[in-house]
Amino acid sequence: MFRLVGARTINTQWRLGVMARFFGLLLWHSGSSFRRLRLTLREIYFSGVLSLTIILISGLFVGMVLGLQGYETLQRYGSEEVLGTLVALSLVRELGPVLAGLLFASRAGSAVTAEIGLMKATEQLAAMDMMAVDPVARVVAPRFWGGVISMPILALLFSAMGVFGGYLVGVVMIGIDSGSFWSQMQASVDFRNDIVNGVIKSVVFGVAVSLVAVFEGFDTDGTAEGVSRATTRTVVTSSLAILGLDFILTSFMFRG
Amino acid sequence: MSSLVSLRDVRFSYGNRDVLHGVTLNVPRGKLVAIMGGSGCGKTTLMRLIGGQLRPRAGQLTVCGAEVPSLDREGLYDLRRRMSMLFQFGALFTDLSVFDNVAFPMREHTNMPEPIIRDLVLMKLHAVGLRGAENLLPSELSGGMARRVALARAIALDPELMMYDEPFAGLDPISLGVIGQLIRKLNDALGASSIVVTHDVQESLQIVDYVYFLSDGKVVAEGTPDEIRTSEDPWVHQFVWGEADGPVPFRYPAVPYEEALLGVQRA
Numbered sequence: 001m002f003r004l005v006g007a008r009t010i011n012t013q014w015r016l017g018v019m020a021r022f023f024g025l026l027l028w029h030s031g032s033s034f035r036r037l038r039l040t041l042r043e044i045y046f047s048g049v050l051s052l053t054i055i056l057i058s059g060l061f062v063g064m065v066l067g068l069q070g071y072e073t074l075q076r077y078g079s080e081e082v083l084g085t086l087v088a089l090s091l092v093r094e095l096g097p098v099l100a101g102l103l104f105a106s107r108a109g110s111a112v113t114a115e116i117g118l119m120k121a122t123e124q125l126a127a128m129d130m131m132a133v134d135p136v137a138r139v140v141a142p143r144f145w146g147g148v149i150s151m152p153i154l155a156l157l158f159s160a161m162g163v164f165g166g167y168l169v170g171v172v173m174i175g176i177d178s179g180s181f182w183s184q185m186q187a188s189v190d191f192r193n194d195i196v197n198g199v200i201k202s203v204v205f206g207v208a209v210s211l212v213a214v215f216e217g218f219d220t221d222g223t224a225e226g227v228s229r230a231t232t233r234t235v236v237t238s239s240l241a242i243l244g245l246d247f248i249l250t251s252f253m254f255r256g
Numbered sequence: 257m258s259s260l261v262s263l264r265d266v267r268f269s270y271g272n273r274d275v276l277h278g279v280t281l282n283v284p285r286g287k288l289v290a291i292m293g294g295s296g297c298g299k300t301t302l303m304r305l306i307g308g309q310l311r312p313r314a315g316q317l318t319v320c321g322a323e324v325p326s327l328d329r330e331g332l333y334d335l336r337r338r339m340s341m342l343f344q345f346g347a348l349f350t351d352l353s354v355f356d357n358v359a360f361p362m363r364e365h366t367n368m369p370e371p372i373i374r375d376l377v378l379m380k381l382h383a384v385g386l387r388g389a390e391n392l393l394p395s396e397l398s399g400g401m402a403r404r405v406a407l408a409r410a411i412a413l414d415p416e417l418m419m420y421d422e423p424f425a426g427l428d429p430i431s432l433g434v435i436g437q438l439i440r441k442l443n444d445a446l447g448a449s450s451i452v453v454t455h456d457v458q459e460s461l462q463i464v465d466y467v468y469f470l471s472d473g474k475v476v477a478e479g480t481p482d483e484i485r486t487s488e489d490p491w492v493h494q495f496v497w498g499e500a501d502g503p504v505p506f507r508y509p510a511v512p513y514e515e516a517l518l519g520v521q522r523a
Contacts, residue, residue: 119350127347130307131340132333133364 019215026144026214029137033145039138043146047108051154054107055100059091059158062099063165066090070166071174080176084185087166088159092189092198093254096159098246101205103158104151105238109213112143113234116217117227125218140218144210151206152199159198197253204249205242212238259318260285260417260449261306266315268301268473275301276473278315283417288443288450290460292495293470299453302470303419306451307341308332320416337365340415344422346406348394354381354405355390361412380408383445384438400431404438411442418448424456432456436463457496461485469495 033040070086116139119125125135163185170176189195216230216237261283268276275298283289291299304310305317308324317324322335348357358377362368368376381387384404394402403423410418420439424432440463443450454460461467461481469477469484469492477484477492484492493499510516 122345122350123343123347124349126309127341127343128349129309130336131361131364132336133361134333138364 018219019211022215022218023211025136026141026211029134030141030145032137033141036142039142040145040149043142044150047104047112047143047146048150048154051104051107051150052157054103055154055158056161058099058103059096059161060165062095062158063087063091063162063167064169065165066095066162067166067169067174071170071176080170080174081180082184082188083166083170083176084163084181085188087170088163088185088189089194091159091162091166092194094246094250096162097155097198097201097205098242100155100158100202101151101209101242102239104147104154104206105209105213105242106235108147108150109209109234109238110231112147112210112213113217113220113231114227116140116143116214117220117222117230120218120220121222121224121227136218140214144214147210147213148203148206151209152202155198155202155205193254197249200253201246201249204245208241208245209238212241258285259283260320261451262316262318263302263306264316266302266305266312266317268298268305268310268312274473276305276312279470279473279475281468281475281478283449283451284466285449286443286447287465288440288452288463290452290454290464290467291470292453292455292457292460292467294455294495297470298473299470300421303341303421303451303453307339307419308335337413338415339417339419340410340413341419342403342406342410342421342423344425345399346394346402348397348402348406348409350394352394353390354386354392354394354397357394357405358409358412360409365413376412377408380412381405383411383442384408385434398431400427400434403427403431403435407435407438407442411446414446414448416448418443418446418450420450420452420454422454423452424454424459432459436460439463457498461496 066087067083070083071080074080074083074086116125119139125139128135128138167178167181171178171181213234216234220226220230259282261281263279263281265278265280266276267274267278279298279302281289281291291302293299301310305312306319306324308327311325319335320338322331324332324335327335348354349360352360355377358380359373362373362376378387378390381390384407386401386404386408389397389401389405394405397405418439423435423439427435436459439450439452442448452460452464461484464481466480467478467484468475471491477487477489479487484496487493487496
C-alpha cells in the first residue's frame with residue numbers, strides 16, 4: 001500500500017520533471033515557429049477557428065442560463081437592473097476563461113494529442129528526425145503556440161457571446177430596461193481588474209492545456225492503446241490543471 | 257575500396273537485454289549490402305545505430321568518416337543530411353500531399369526557388385513511376401505506392417547512403433519486384449551506397465552485392481549472393497531455403513510437452 005503510494009508519487013514527480021525539460025526544449029525551438037509563421041497560422045486555424053462553433057454556442061447558452069438564474073435571485077431583492085453586471089462579471093472573471101479552457105482542452109487539446117501520438121505511432125516523427133528536421137521545432141512548437149494564441153481569443157469570444165445571451169434573456173425575453181442593463185454593466189466592469197485579469201487567466205490556461213496536449217502526444221508509446229490513454233490523460237490533466245490554476249490565480253487577483 | 261559505413265565490434269543493449277554482441281561489418285562505397293536475419297535478431301537496431309538514433313554501448317561506428325556515437329546533435333543532423341532512410345511502412349506525412357511529401361526535405365534544407373523544387377519533385381516521382389499521383393494524399397495510396405513515394409522522398413536530396421528497413425514486407429509479388437529493381441537502379445544512378453535490412457531472401461539475393469547474416473546479435477555468415485546460395489553452413493542453408501528444421505529452433509523454450517498436457521504439478 002505505502003509502496004504503491006510512494007511509487008505513484010515518484011512517478012508523478014518524474015513525469016513533471018520530464019515535462020518541465022520538454023517545456024524548456026519547446027521554448028528553445030519556438031523561434032522557428034515564428035519564423036515560419038505559416039505553420040503556426042495553420043494550427044491557429046485548426047485549434048482556434050475550428051473550435052469557434054462549440055465555444056460560441058456554449059457561451060450563448062451559459063449567458064442565457066446566467067440571465068435566467070440571475071434574474072430569479074435578483075428580483076427577490078428588487079435589483080433586477082444589476083443583472084448586466086452579474087452576467088458580465090461572472091463571465092469575464094471566471095466562467096469565460098474556465099469554461100472556454102475546459103471546452104478547448106476537450107475539443108482542441110485532445111485532437112492535438114491524438115495527432116502527434118499517431119504521427120509517432122506511424123514513425124512520421126522518427127522519419128522527420130532522420131531527415132535532420134527536429135520534430136519539436138516542426139511539429140510540436142507550432143501546435144503549442146497555435147493553442148496559446150487561440151485560447152485568450154476564444155475565452156473573450158465566449159464571454160462576449162455570454163453577455164449577449166444574458167441580454168437576450170434579461171432584456172428581450174424578460175423585459176428589463178435595456179439602458180440600465182448596459183449602463184450598470186459599463187459602470188461596474190473595470191477594464192484593468194476584470195477584463196485584463198480574465199485575459200491573463202486564459203493565457204495561463206492556454207499555456208497549460210497546450211503544453212499538456214503536446215507533451216502527452218509526444219510521450220505516447222506509439223500503440224493504439226497508448227494514444228487512447230494519452231488523449232484521455234490530456235483531457236483529465238488539463239481540466240484539473242485549469243481548475244487548480246484558476247483557484248491560485250483568483251486568490252492573487254481578487255483579494256478585495 | 258574505401259568503406260562508407262564501418263562497424264567494429266559494436267555492442268548494444270536495451271536496459272539489461274543484450275541485443276548486439278559485437279557486430280563487425282563494412283559497406284563499401286557504391287555497393288548494395290543486405291543485412292538478413294530472423295525477426296528480433298537486431299537488424300533494425302543496427303540501422304538505428306548507423307542513423308544515430310541509438311548509441312552503442314561499445315565498439316567503433318563510422319559513417320562517411322564520422323564517428324557517429326561521439327557526434328553532438330548538430331553534427332548528427334549534418335550527417336543525416338547525407339543519408340536517408342526508408343521506413344518499413346513509408347512513414348509519409350499524412351497531412352501533406354504526395355508532392356509536398358517529396359518536396360519536404362528540399363524545402364526544409366535548401367533555399368531553392370519553388371519552380372526548381374517543382375521540377376525536381378516531378379523528376380523524383382517520375383523515377384518511381386508515380387508522376388501522375390502528385391496530388392493524391394497518402395491515405396489514397398496503396399501500400400506499394402506509399403513505399404514508392406517514400407522512396408522518392410528519401411532520394412530527394414541525393415543521399416550518399418540509403419538505408420531500407422524491410423522494404424519488401426507486406427507487398428504483392430509485382431510491387432515487390434518493382435521496389436527491388438528500383439532499389440538497385442537508384443543505388444547505381446545516384447552513385448550511392450545502400451543497406452537493405454530484410455528477411456526476404458530470394459528477392460534480395462537477386463539485387464544485392466553482399467550479404468551479412470545476423471543471428472542473436474552476431475554476424476554468423478557473410479558473402480556474395482552466389483556464395484550464400486551455395487553455402488554449406490547449416491544455419492545459412494536453413495534460412496535461405498526456409499526449412500523449418502535446423503539450427504534455428506521452431507519452438508519457443510517451454511516445459512516438456514507431457515508435463516504441460518498432464519498438468520504435472522511442480523513442487
